[in-house]
Structures are given as C-alpha cells and as structure tokens.
Amino acid sequence: MKTGRPIAQSRRMLSNRLMLVACLGATTIAVLVLSALLITIAIEGTGALSWSFLTSFASRKPAQAGILAPLMGSVWVCAICAVVAIPVGIGTAIYLEEYARRSRLKSLIQLNISNLSGVPSIVYGILALVAFVRFFGIRSADDPWTFGNAESIFYLQIPFGPSVIAGGLTLALVVLPIMIIASQEALRAVPQSLRQAALALGSTQWQVVWHVTLPAALPTIMTGAILSMSRAIGEAAPLLVIGGFLLVFQTPTNLMSDFTVLPLQIYNWAGRPQTDFHQIAAAAIIVQLIVLLAFNSIAIIIRQKLQRPLQS
Amino acid sequence: MKTIPLPKTNMDQPTTTSTSAEQSAAPAMGSAVAPRAEIAIEMQNLSAWYSKNQVLHAIDLDISAKQVCALIGPSGCGKSTLLRWLNRMNDTIPGARANGKILLHGVSLLDPTLDVVDLRRRVGMVFQKPNPFPKSIFDNVAFGPRLHRIYSRTDLEELVEESLRASALWDEVKDRLESSALGLSGGQQQRLCIARAIAVGPELLLMDEPCSALDPRSTASIEELIRELRATYTIVIVTHNMQQASRVSDTTAFFYEGKLVETGPTDVLFTTPKERRTEDYVTGRFG
Numbered sequence: 001m002k003t004g005r006p007i008a009q010s011r012r013m014l015s016n017r018l019m020l021v022a023c024l025g026a027t028t029i030a031v032l033v034l035s036a037l038l039i040t041i042a043i044e045g046t047g048a049l050s051w052s053f054l055t056s057f058a059s060r061k062p063a064q065a066g067i068l069a070p071l072m073g074s075v076w077v078c079a080i081c082a083v084v085a086i087p088v089g090i091g092t093a094i095y096l097e098e099y100a101r102r103s104r105l106k107s108l109i110q111l112n113i114s115n116l117s118g119v120p121s122i123v124y125g126i127l128a129l130v131a132f133v134r135f136f137g138i139r140s141a142d143d144p145w146t147f148g149n150a151e152s153i154f155y156l157q158i159p160f161g162p163s164v165i166a167g168g169l170t171l172a173l174v175v176l177p178i179m180i181i182a183s184q185e186a187l188r189a190v191p192q193s194l195r196q197a198a199l200a201l202g203s204t205q206w207q208v209v210w211h212v213t214l215p216a217a218l219p220t221i222m223t224g225a226i227l228s229m230s231r232a233i234g235e236a237a238p239l240l241v242i243g244g245f246l247l248v249f250q251t252p253t254n255l256m257s258d259f260t261v262l263p264l265q266i267y268n269w270a271g272r273p274q275t276d277f278h279q280i281a282a283a284a285i286i287v288q289l290i291v292l293l294a295f296n297s298i299a300i301i302i303r304q305k306l307q308r309p310l311q312s
Numbered sequence: 313m314k315t316i317p318l319p320k321t322n323m324d325q326p327t328t329t330s331t332s333a334e335q336s337a338a339p340a341m342g343s344a345v346a347p348r349a350e351i352a353i354e355m356q357n358l359s360a361w362y363s364k365n366q367v368l369h370a371i372d373l374d375i376s377a378k379q380v381c382a383l384i385g386p387s388g389c390g391k392s393t394l395l396r397w398l399n400r401m402n403d404t405i406p407g408a409r410a411n412g413k414i415l416l417h418g419v420s421l422l423d424p425t426l427d428v429v430d431l432r433r434r435v436g437m438v439f440q441k442p443n444p445f446p447k448s449i450f451d452n453v454a455f456g457p458r459l460h461r462i463y464s465r466t467d468l469e470e471l472v473e474e475s476l477r478a479s480a481l482w483d484e485v486k487d488r489l490e491s492s493a494l495g496l497s498g499g500q501q502q503r504l505c506i507a508r509a510i511a512v513g514p515e516l517l518l519m520d521e522p523c524s525a526l527d528p529r530s531t532a533s534i535e536e537l538i539r540e541l542r543a544t545y546t547i548v549i550v551t552h553n554m555q556q557a558s559r560v561s562d563t564t565a566f567f568y569e570g571k572l573v574e575t576g577p578t579d580v581l582f583t584t585p586k587e588r589r590t591e592d593y594v595t596g597r598f599g
Binding site for chain 1: 399401404406429430431432433434436437439441443444445446455456459460492494505508509512
C-alpha cells in the first residue's frame, strides 16, 4: 500500500493495539504480584518446612514449633462445617428452586441470601459468639447442660464455648450463602424439559428432584461444595471473634475440644517481632496453600470427569 | 385423593405392533364411515386462562377411544393449552386455571381432589423437543415402570424391550441399551420418548407437535409409528403441519383464537369443511 490508509482505519488499528497492551499489562501485574508473593514465601518458608514441623505442637522456640494442632483443628472445623453447610445448603436450594412458587416471601429470602454472601465474615463471628459460644446467655458456661461423657467424640455441652463445634458452625454460617447460591445455579442449569418429562410420567415433585434434577445437578453442586470448603479453611476473622485459641498444645478429641486453625496460627506467628517466627509463618502458609490447591484440584477434576451434557 | 377407575388396560403387556393386524376391524384411516367408537374424552364448556388472559372459550369436544385426533390451528389458538389440561401439566404453570368439564372415561380431570400423579401415569405425553433423560437408553424406558413399580409381573427387561419394539426403535438400539440416550439422533430420541411414555401403560397418549424438531425422514418414521400405535392407544396430537394432520389422524379439530371452529372426520374436514375459516386454513390461505 503506497497511498496512505484512511485515517479512521489507522486510528482503529492504534486503539486495537493499545487495548491489547493494556489488557496484557493488567494480566502481567496480577501475575507478577502473585509470583512475588509466592516466591518470597517459598524462600522464607521452605527452610522451616519439615516432617517435624507438621507433627509438633506450637512452641516458644521457633525452631521446635510445629503446626499439628492448627492442622488437625482445621480438619475438625472444616469437617463439621461440611456436615452442616452442605446438606442445609442443598436442601435450601432445592426448596427455593424446585418447590417454592414465585412469591414475595421467596424473593425476600432470595434477596437476603444474596446479601448474606456479601456480609463480612467477622459479622458472622459476632453472631456465632452470641448464639453458639454464649447461647444467648440463657445458660451460664460454668453450669452447662451436658450430653454424653468426655471420652466420646460426640461429647456436648451447651453453651458450646469456644470449642471445635462452635468453630465449625461459625464457618458453616459463613459458607452457607455461597453453598446455597452455587447449588441453586446448578439446579437452574438443569433443563426444564427434563422436569416436564418426569412429571408427565407421573413422578411426584420429590421423585422429579431425586431421580432427575439432583443427579443432573450433582457434579456442579459438588464443585460448589468444595469451593465453599476452601473458603471455610481460609477463614481467620470469625474464629478469632468467637475466641479460637492462638496457642493450643493438643489435637481435638471431641466436639468440645479447644482448637486453633491454620490461618489463626499464621496470624499469630506473622504478628510476632522475631524474624524466626516469620519463617515458620511462611512455612505454615505453604502448607495452607497446598491444602487449598488440593481442594481446588478436586473441584476441577469433578467438573471435568463427572459433568456430562444434559441435552444433546 | 381420587384415582381413576379404568378398565384394565395393557399396563402389563404393552402391545407389540404385530397385534395391529388383528384390529383391522377398526375403521380404516380416512374412511367416510362415521366411527362408532367408545368416547374416551368428553369436554364440556371448557374454558381456560393464564392469569387474566383467556386462551380457551367454551370448548365442547369428544374424542373417541383408539383413534388419532389432531388439533390444528394457528399459533396461540389454545390447542397446546387444551392438550396440557388433559394431563394437568398446566398445574405447574402459576396462574393457569380452567372451568368447565373434562371427562376421561367418565372421571372429571378438573376435580381439584384428583390424584394428578396417578392421572399422568395413565396419560402419556410426548413433547415438542425430544427430552430424553441424560441416562442410558434402558434407564430412560425403565424410568416410569420403576417409578410406579408396575413391572412385578413382567420382567423389567421384557417390558423395556416390548416398549422399544412398540416404538419401532428396538432393532436400532438393542445392542447399545446401556449407552447414553443423548447419543441417539433426534428422531430416535423422539421414538425413545414415545417408548418411555408407553412403558408406563397409558391408555391416552398426548403429543405436542412431536415432529416439529425433526427432519423429514424422522418425521415419516414417527408418523408411521403413530398410525401403528392407534390400534392400542387413544392419541391426541397437536400439529402445525396440515399434511401431517391429514396423514395420521382420524378426526381433526380446528381451533382459532381459543375457539373450536369445526371438528369432524379428517377427510371431511379437509375436503368439504363447513366453515369458511377452516377452509382458508387447511388450504393454506392464512395461518
């Protein structure tokens, strides 16, 4: 092309390039920041990472400190959270998507669930402190109602106090809105024509849910459940409010055990002045990241392996 | 809950197509002899609404047993609505209501105490778009029988085979019953949906434009199937395709703007309609 191109076109080419550069720049910034973070943590933390770090309790001496208690605490709290939040979340989603007719009440519930998913988790901590830890002050912690004996893992006292079960229920509150919304979206993605087919064959509403809608939506629901759990395992703030302990020298043995979790331990160590503690904080962050990565990989595997087309 | 007392139907043995030969005494399709068959469905003064929008106006229509009745008319004339009242699928639509009477073998279908789950078991439905479940071919056909546990006498496998034979699909799928139904072609999927509907042993089959999403060859095979199924089932079919109505149905009802304009034996309605609007519609002058 010898003659000049029309101005309009070269301008369009220019803005095309500029936008490409801008988007590439944005991506680069995100990747750079993330890798800087990961690299510093890796440099600082890998030295402290060892088998004994995973299997010892906290200590005043950084060289001997380990994360057994927070690791097991995270496992317990998350397990309780999963047992509560997943069935309740799926049940709520089924009610809202499959049973509830369009009504004021339904839109009110829906609106509130959407709002709750945006509430800062520390607010749930305050609610849990009143409801679970103190039981609204109905019963004093010095004179609790007691169920079972202390040897059983289902040993229970009301009020719960700052125990594993209080922590698990708190996290369940935090992830419940996410769980409900994820399940609702999964159910909504099931084509209406499948429900109609099942109804026309003489299914009851529940048979439609059980034989058609839920199996079709389950892979997506499971993905949502695992992502909710990875949110739960990273929460520190609400557990701090309900009085999660920072120094614990035992793993939980029943629902009433004291506990701490990985994010709390990291928060504790990272806040100390001695640089040695910063190293083990970095090591604990690596462990936390590996756990998170494992959760997300499971979610991806489920999404890829189990999700099949619902319509041809 | 009222259930429908019905003469014992072919619930236990879905009839294979071979028996249709024995039923040749039934009036041949398009015969001018007025069929004196038993009335399966009686509608009296049936009106229906979606919220405040009236879509059916005082319909009086009888449908004979073991015949194909085609409902024709331009879009929005209420024929699909009428079909969906026959198995109360409209119950799932908020704001849908109906007045008047629909009797299926003398039982009122609009009775609020009627057990609709039981009704839908006796009234099969085939939808516009093939909608097989994302399950295997076998599980699709076995879905209804498993739901109602009606396979105690016959073996479930036998029932599935019979249903697939009756829907002329058996030879094409007998070697891959365990593979996904979504791998079938559109026409095969629609025949699978028919097999799924008849596996429950209904005596009435509703079809809502069953061929509108299919290519001409699949359409031809479904139409042939409809003609065969007529020996065993009462069939009500909604169609936009005039030729299809004339090919498959014994009687035709023409709807316009929610009113029943004319009904009669298909050949009469298509050749010597009484109403001007019917003539205009069946000859393609509007619609």
